[in-house]
Amino acid sequence: MTPDENDLWFLPLGGTGEIGMNLNLYGHDGRWLMVDCGVTFPRPGRIAADGTVHHRGEPPVQMADPAFIADRRDQLAGLIITHAHEDHIGAVPYLWPLLQCPIYTSRFTAEILRRKLAEFDLLHRVPIHVVNVGDRRAIGSFEVEWLALTHSIPDPNALMIRTSAGNIFHSGDWKLDDHPLVGHGYSRNTFTDLAKEGVDAMVCDSTNATVEGHSTSESALYNGLLEAIKPATGRVVVTCFGSNIARLHTLAMVARATGRYMGLIGRSLINMSNAAKASGLWDTADSLINASHFGYLPREEMLAVATGSQGEPRTALRRLAAGNHPDFELEAGDRVIFSARAIPGNEEAIEALIARLRAMGVSVITAEDANLPIHASGHPAQEELELMYQWVRPAIAIPVHGEATHMETHAGIAKANGVPRAMVGRNGDLFMIRPVPGIRRQITETGRLGWEKQALVRVE
Structure with missing residues (x-):
């Protein structure tokens, strides 16, 4: 199955x-x-969107099976990573040997x-690259243009994918944050200009399509975090x-305001902050102490x-x-x-952790x-989706990055904002954008691979 010069197709294998x-x-x-x-981290007992029930003993790191494109590796022109969250970047080291293509992404x-x-x-x-x-x-x-949007990680990008058959706007993960604190912002004109050019399809994030209103800006969290930390008389762990x-920068400002020394515990936190420093995205005023010094500090001077x-x-928190x-x-x-909200499927684990902390006499504050x-979500709520559709004015809306309820709600928002057609599908469906729009259901098998004992294995 190979597209010709008149075809413009979208085929999701995961997400x-x-x-x-x-x-x-x-x-x-x-x-x-x-x-x-990207990757996912299954929870035992969790029922996935495809009906799969996760069991104990499964590989702890799983990713979409790339067999369709691995079998056509000679046709794969390249891989673009829109941002550095694990569900978008995490499978690259595992799957690149099967793909062996160039990768394009931002500095961070x-x-x-x-x-x-x-x-x-x-x-x-x-x-x-x-x-x-x-x-x-x-x-x-393909001709690809990288467009600035905001998210809960530095330097996320949307994409305008141009071809001789038509144009696609791929949103990646995004929100409309007028004060993102770190990294680039966004411009309304970027997206209204796309509408003038013509967008045949908009492939867009559905994560918060069921959430009313507008997402909170990262810049709006300082007062809430200050109010939660300032009265504490003992150690504070966020x-x-x-x-x-951006959240780390806000916490560093709170640490200065409350006379506390701030440090990071946990490999991913340290890795991300080091990458931000290497990319020129770390405010040099935000100095951190080494976590090994925490044991020598008075309790009231510590913010971890x-x-x-x-x-x-x-x-780190589970170990604490x-x-x-x-x-x-x-x-x-x-x-x-807890300056975060639960990802669906993690509720029981979080509740058990909170119960354990409270049994120790530790006070717990959640969002x-x-x-x-x-806490501020990194995904667009309904008002942001409405604005983006009014700006971009695509001929077709294709909701992705969500379960069925999210995508159906998203499709309704698109239609209510003037989009003539919405196509809702799932992994393995072929979305034909040009020459004749339509969906061919389940044109290829999809599934999961897991990383176990230094090898990829198929997850049943």
Whole structure:
């Protein structure tokens, strides 16, 4: 199955009908372009969107099976990574040997990718092309332009994918944050200009399509975090997503305002902050102490930022709750703040972690408990989706990055904002954008691969 010069196709192998392990393909004129290559972390007992029930003993890291495109590797022009979240970048070290194509991404994302590839001894084998906002690159039969949007990680990009058959706007993960604190912002004109040119299809993030209103700006969290931290008389531990460099800057400002020394505990947090420094995205005023110094500080002078906001095993917060972290121990009267919300499927693990902390006499504040915002989502709520459709005015809306409810709601929003047609499908469906729009259901088998004992295995 090969597209000709009149065809413009979209084929998701992961991330459509589910949240996680994104892997998207665009086809035109004998070539394929891949956008994103991510992983997921299954929870035992969790029922996936495709009806799969996850069991104990499964590989802890899983990704979309790339067999369709691996069998057509000679047609794969390149891989674009839109940003550095694990569900968009995490599968690259595992799957690149099956793909062996050049990779295109922004400076910060490239910094994260290089660190991942080095762990697999692939660093000097993988051709990485660093691009900037506004760049246009010819990749096979596609011309790709990188567009600035905002998200909960530095330097996310949307894409305008141009071909002789038509144009596609691929949003990536995004929100409309007028004050993102770190990295580039966005411009309304970027997207209204696309409408003037003509957009045949908009492939867009559905994660928060069921959420009313507008997402909170990262710049609006300082007062809430200050209110949660300032009255604490013991140690304070804040747990958040390690990739949110803007959140770390806000916490560093709160640390200065409350006379506390701030440090990071957890490999992913340290890795992300080092990448931000290497990419020129770290404010030099935000100095950090080494976590090994925490044990020598008075309790009231300590602010630790820890991994583990989703209750994941072996993370820093789980080890603190178990009393076996090497840097310090939590005691009654200390405080833990969850500057994050639960990813669907993680609720039980988080509740168990909170119960354990409270049994230790530790006070816990969650985003739901706080009087003021202490967490901001990185995805567009309904008002943001409405604005983007009014700006871009695509002929077709293709919701992705969500489960069925998210995508159906998203399709309704698109139609209500003047989009003539919405096509809702799932992994393995072929979305034909040109010459005649339509969907061919399940044209290829999809599934999961897992990483187990240093090898890829098929997940049943």
